[in-house]
Amino acid sequence: MKRLLIIAAILLSLSSFAQAQSDVEICRQAEAAYRIGQFDTAVTLLTDNMSNLSSRTRSTAYHILSLCYLEKDDNEQSTHYASLLLKENPYYSPTLSDPLRFADMIEKMKSGKTATITTASQQAESIDEAPVPVTLITEEMIEASGARNLGDLLVMFVPGMSKVEGLETNVSMHGVYSSTQEKILIMLDGHRLNSRTTNSEQPDFRTSLEKIKQIEVLRGPASSLYGNVALTAVVNIITKRGADVDGLKIKTGIGKNNTYQADLLMGKSAYGIDFLAWASCYSSEGERRDIQMGDKEFYGRVPTPGYMYLNGFNHKPSYDIGITARWNGFIFLLNTQSSKKVVAYSNLLHLAPYSYDRYREINGTTPGHSRDNTHIELSYEKSWQKWSAKLQTYVDMESCSNYDVCGDSIMEDSRFMPVGPGEILNPGPALPGTCDNGLYQVQAWNDYTYGGILQSTYSFGTQSLNGALLCGVQIENYTMKDNTMICGDHFDRVLITFSDANRSIITGNELYMSAFSQLKLSWNNRIIFNGGIRYDNKHRYNDKNLNEISPRLSLVYKISPYSNLKLGYAHSFVDAPYFYRATTISTYEGGSNLEAEKMDAIQLSYSHHFKSLSLKYDCNIYYNSLSDNIYFNPSTTGNILSNAGSLRVLGIENVLSYQKNRWYAQLNFSYQLVIDSENYIVTDSHINGVPDFKLNAITCYRLLEKKDWKMNVKANISFVTKQYSPLTSNLIFVNCNSFSDPLYQLSSCAVVNTGIDCQYKAIKGSLDLYNITNNDYLQGGSFIVPIPQERFNLVFKLTYFF
DSSP: OHHHHHHHHHHHHHHHHHHHHHHHHHHHHHHHHHHTTOHHHHHHHHHHHGGGOOHHHHHHHHHHHHHHHHHTTOHHHHHHHHHHHHHHSTTOOOOTTSOHHHHHHHHHHHSGGGOEEOTTTSSOEEGGGOSSOEEEEEHHHHHHHTOOSHHHHHHHHSTTEEEEBSSSOEEEETTBOOSSSOSEEEEETTEEOSOTTTOOOOOSTTSOSTTEEEEEEEOSOOHHHHOTTOSSEEEEEEEOOHHHHOEEEEEEEEETTTEEEEEEEEEEEETTEEEEEEEEEEEEOOEEEEEOTTSTTOOBSSOOOEEEEESOEEEEEEEEEEEEEEETTEEEEEEEEEEEEOOSSBOSSSOBOOOGGGSOOBTTBOSEEEEEEEEEEEEEEEEETTEEEEEEEEEEEEEEEEEEEEEEEOOGGGOEEOOOTTSSSOSEEOOTTSSSEEEEEEEEEEEEEEEEEEEEEEEEEOSSEEEEEEEEEEEEEEEEEEEEEEEEETTTEEEEEOOGGGOSBOOEEEEEEEEEEEEEEEETTTEEEEEEEEEEEEEOTTSOEEEEEEEEEEEEEEEETTEEEEEEEEEEEEOOOHHHHTBOOGGGTTGGGOOOEEEEEEEEEEEEEEGGGTEEEEEEEEEEEEEEEEEEOTTOSSOSEEEEEEEEEEEEEEEEEEEETTEEEEEEEEEEEEEEEESSSEETTEETTSOSEEEEEEEEEEEEEOSSEEEEEEEEEEEEOOEEOOBOOTTOEETTEEOOBTTOEEOOEEEEEEEEEEEETTEEEEEEEESTTOOOOEEOBSSSSOEEOOOSEEEEEEEEEO
């Protein structure tokens, strides 16, 4: 029997290979006919066999057909097949062998008002057709920005998104944020990157920018398609294809504060297989800031000078390693990432600078929150006539270590052992000579998730009405495998490793099932309706059930070929993190009773393309209503955590972009107004740690563009208005005295960055300068106090293309 199965598998493989070879041969014959000017022969050969072509060769066929009609000066048919090519492969890029007219047509279709995205409706469409406001960040924009990591990019280009400080790299969207970045869903080629334990995904150096083709940002709730975590926005990182790279690219970088980075990018496409591989590594000591007792950055119960590292990622470097492979409808993804940011202050017991370099390594890291994760996905896509289907199977594995410092020096009244019963050490006052200095705590865990998504789309239409109906189901299982808790003192001594009986997180698994559907209708290509709904059910580890229904309705009116109007409503949710719900630590009392946080949003958007001026203007007015927000109240005698928070916000976002010849420029600015709030981080109708008004201006000019020489100059400025950052925690001390200032404000500030890129043949050098005015400023957020930001910095990079 086993031998028969092997023979059958071999025959099936040979059959598939023969089919692929037949498809390739048809395309080769058509291309040969095109090369010698027999355009009608090429068209007939391809159109007669189109229904038998695979997805891979269909893209090639559309390419050849578009070229043939272009040579016949039939621009309408050429554009038609070019659009089919982009629908089949939304990220197609012209090659050097393509005619300039064809390359220009493709680039125009991919840029500006006709840029192609897939995230908003899980099907290829232009930004004009998308049911929600979209920010598209292309690889050219990434190059023009000089951004160092994903967070820099998002804050720079996405209106309504701003940086906030915390224990990890964090951003807010429309003023909504928490202790880590857990309100925005971040994906890689549609694969979720957010943790299932904490819901977080840090937009830092764990994500290589070199692999990115474009980033599609949905500026609004998107749970109707993506379910949990898509509360305020969705960020989908689209990787390059092997054909885009077509070789090997190596980049090295060095900068101030002992900053080092290295990137490798390799890609190729041949014999129906497209392959991309990348590896990125980043390490930086960070800016060392010495703190004296009279400095504004000094906090501490013990009046002792200290130091801190700002924007440090050290001891264990951040990395991003992965591959994608595509063949005959199959897509394989393997990606592993890691990062750990240095925390500026100790954040347990009392706030103070601490001697970061003296603390020992545990689990391969020093103080800070470290997260290692691996993502594996195998998917298969198939299209036939009016139907298309996609099956995704995936596995995610995660290992986290929260290494928190209590302080270098511990006052006698704060020395105690927070252990449970049955341990070697008893809870209560610390033994003599223990817990008096270099006190720390490490909480670590391992979890994994596996699941699958099956979805199908049916396209239909008449002369005036076209539509597509998408239906899908998803099922996944999450398991908290194990976790440990360690307490130590004297910087390198381990006092106790908690037993399983006193574990800090309850182990268990949760089953997640959902069904979703979306209907898209287009009348005369002028009026577009897009409606979707999703049902999510989660069976929690404690046998409680979460049930959520997430609808979305959107209407798009194309006023003219260059302007459109959108009106949309959406409901979204993010479930309370497993970390809160399954913890046994008293700090999170009440976590097991938490429900999902919810948001309702109404958005009205207008877009106009001033073609003669090469300008595009986008405006979005939004109303957000956040409910059941997780509220942390340490002063209560009851549950410290509860769904008691709410926020209602009205805001406006504006983007003005210009692109012509050698110039690229963008201006984006946003303003928000708090209408009402309860148990939310608000002071006098201003969201703490978030500016009411934010502006970014980015420009890039191609100074030199010759056969062997290229040179770009770039600059950007970021401006934010003043913001509140109340000092109200009982952990805040200044010179032995408890300190409080509930109306503490941070001044408005502007940060200017600039840079230059110079390329000669296969060698490219880049110099980026950050905060060139050496601005000394603070940033608020979820941390107890605002954090000082890096002053002047620079990075030099050298790239070689093989």
